[in-house]
Amino acid sequence: MSAFIVETLIKILILVLVFSFLGGFATYIERKILAFFQRRLGPSYVGPWGLFQVIADGIKLFSKEDILPQNANKIIFTIAPVIAMMSAFVSMAPIPFFGNFMIFGYEIRPIISDINIGLLFFLAMGSVGIYAPLLAGLSSSSKYSLIGAARAAIQLLSFEVVSTLTILAPLMIVGSLSLVEINNYQSGGILNWLVFKQPLAFLLFLIASYAELNRTPFDLLEHEAEIVAGYATEYSGLKWGMFFLAEYAHLFAFCFVISLIFFGGFNPLWIIPGGIAIILKVCFFVFLSMWARATFPHVRPDQLMYMCWKIMMPLALLNILITSIAILL
Template sequence: MGLTDLVALLSSDAAIQIIASIVKILIIVVLCLQIPPIMVWAERRAPAMMQRRKGPNRVGIGKFRLYGLLQSAADAVKLIFKEEVVPTGANKVVYHIAPIFSVFTAFLVACAIPYGNDITVFGQQISLSPIRLDVGFLFILAMSSLAVYGVTLAGWASNNKYSLLGSLRASAQMISYEIPLGMSLIPLVIIFGTLDLNKMVIAQSAFPWSWGVVRAPISFFLFFICMFAETNRSPFDLAEGESELVAGFHTEYNSAKFAAFFLSEYVAMFVLSALAATVFFGGWQVPFVPYDLLLKIAFGLDWLAALVGFLFLLLKAGFFMWVYVWVRWTLPRFRYDQLMALGWKFMLPIGLFNLLITALVVAIFDTVTRH
């Protein structure tokens, strides 16, 4: 095959799409790998700030201490070179599979978020979410519920009572809060009339008064609580509850396998933050600058406009990541019965009524505007 044949093959429409999708996936995966180190650093420095102590500030390059930012990198290296101890009586196969399960579900969800508006490359329209489906919304919900398996399998396989209790609590909590989570997002589907996340962002426009949070505030309230419960974060971190359960489902995991759980937890946090930003806060829309205007400011270059949008999405998601840390060091932990009661007896009925009220309001509004 000659060079011209190769060029012709690579410039065919299908090839461009496939190459673009691989590039997009790699970018997002690499981005997601950067989240845990930064978040671990934030999670050490923030409480230090709140408790008036210094926190890690030594590790750096030579004289440049970078506020201890490289502490996380040092920790990652340390974790990799630790001895792996597999507990006796553990179910070997499941024990080794569980962290893999956690990692890939986290990445699958991360790739379904729209990171920018569609751009045109070589005459091909390319969407800026690595996984672009018409049912992106359902895909995200389905894949994020798979995360329960990693937790359950890990706890069950390690032959440790603490792990088992932690994983039972975690899975019961995650499935309980999945119902209000799913329900809180239905009003948005009613309002915007689509399951495609990018179309939802476009429908929200650049102006904050037409964003999801203004149109469906109760949904946001429910979603916000579910964000913490779904990722087993404080104040709902009963799965870990270190004073009772050592470390919950990953008590028997160490070295790089523990790092895998760590990674998936932080990626899951990022995904929910990005999803909150996407459906409630206009996603990649730059506040008060409509996309057409943004395109003009960016000299008509759609990739530049998309990059600006991407940065704004990261900013919005970053805010929620900060809220995670903030809440963790502010609120005490719930009791388990309180947690389950909150999910089933408070959020579920509110979710149902929110759904009905939104449907009625939208229907009345539609009827009035049609006549």
């Protein structure tokens, strides 16, 4: 029992450290990709190819003055970014990042907790993250932050409904909420990938995921073209950075989940080992989110809600109906 506890604590520590680094490094990668699409250099002065820009940004965040608004609720104001980080990292608990492997005769399972409702736990813990922008806006004593929090609540709640309904159709086929079982269902080869059986579910879930993650063109939570930063208007320094580090960590988590559900997960791909295969898939979906940011213009709030409730929601329900009829027949 003690060995299990120690192993679990080590896994948690590795997960937090690795995805914190990836979250910071993803900012560099995104700036480079956007620069490529927009025919400019991006980070290039600090270190070779601008690689040390990540370290410079980290030093800036840690050393920048932490400002608390005079009339803000200081406790809630401080807790809000912590909730964002916790939501992102706790949601990773049921994700099997790779297949099992051996080290010195000891089997390592690269998953913190293989629960039979893993996917439901992931979606539930991700939805808890809505309290971060909501509490941030409410506690800031700023009308700009309050308006940003209201937009965040509307957007996140709307697309959580769509993503949850969308994922029901693949679950009806697999018959399990465990991400390990969903991965094992697709172990027969590339033709067993659920993306070929549920292409509409994949497309809807991908769009809803990017909307939940506040990715462009759906970044209404803190619109980069606005003078203010939505719910994060009154934040500075490390607290501000925690919101966006959580956003990038959640992006990697969603890319892992999309790869596990629709693209065969960590099953071997031809001659490519399973561990390398899932990393390539995750990298592709991370790149795809950055490609979308560089390509598509921002949408208005009314356009976003129209797409959610009048296009994506009916399509998700129709997909559930067609899938249920196909299973019965």
